[in-house]
Amino acid sequence: MNLTVLGAGAWGTALATHSSALQPTRLWARDAAQATRMRSLRRNAVYLPDVALPAALQITSDFGAALRHASGGLVVIATPMAGLDEMLRRLPAGLDAGIFWLCKGFQDGTAWLGHEVARVAAPAAHVGVLSGPSFAIEVARGQPTALVAASTDASLREAAVSALHAGSLRIYTSADPVGVEVGGAVKNVMAIATGIADGMALGLNARAALVTRGLAEMTRLGIALGAEAQTFMGLSGLGDLVLTTTGDLSRNRQVGLRLAAGVALERILAELGHVAEGVKSAPMVLQRAHARGVEMPIVEAVVQVLDGRLRPEQALERLLRREARAEPE
DSSP: OOEEEEOOSHHHHHHHHHHTTTSOEEEEOSOHHHHHHHHHHSEETTTEEEEEOOTTOEEEOOHHHHHHHTTTSEEEEOSOGGGHHHHHHHSOTTOOSEEEEOOOSOOTTTOOOHHHHHHHHOTTSOEEEEESSOOHHHHHTTOOEEEEEEOSOHHHHHHHHHHHOBTTEEEEEESOHHHHHHHHHHHHHHHHHHHHHHHTTOOHHHHHHHHHHHHHHHHHHHHHTTOOGGGGGSIIIIIHHHHHHHOTTOHHHHHHHHHHTTOOHHHHHHHHOSOOHHHHHHHHHHHHHHHHTOOOHHHHHHHHHHTTSSOHHHHHHHHHTSOOOOSOO
């Protein structure tokens, strides 16, 4: 089975690096100069400078050639959420390949999840999402990682397992792409919240409470959007939430830590150098929650801090003043 990865950022490069040991793999870079440098240096100097790219990994900036390579196999879209619609619309209607995406978040403006974007941009395509607790650098280094391939198409789920489940990477399957996508999007917002709490030195008790209540909020929204509750106890729910809220490689957690230190959001984003999806996703999570009548106080607090309406200590005070309630709620 041939596999093509569209997008030569950290995640796309990492997955292509893993895949190239298993089957013919082609990595597409939008920038022709970047593709040339990567072929010459056998490194992605911008995103994964310390990882040697395998000799077997093919690198190109020719979009048509990248898609022809994937005929009968898989295409993995590895752009940020902002690029998903464009990538799906660029794929030819008769493409003979299954499609997965790696991005986590909501589309700016519509507040759609990936499967909702695909429903409009590529309604006839066989699509799914590949998600779970994973930092790109660890996948690229071959460190043990578990992901979930979610799709309503059983054959597509099994194709992902056949293509990628080997060595240090384990692929589980799910028929609940809605739940997997909600988990992948909302956990980024919770990572900002936990970063703020840790930056304020609130302690491990507070972190545990925040992560647990964050999981409750995530689950409530997911169920309201049509997801299965049990999905949130899996890799793309609890697993990704724990990783992103506690791992210092998390860009969203770093945003929270620096907000707690009093750094302006504009400066944080300028210095970060990579996309922190939680910053854009937070108001859209809240938008979807309000539309469904779902209460998400942690997300609301994060939104108010991000837009400057509250300082971190004020947001904390509001959360602590909330009335007690029974669990699970």
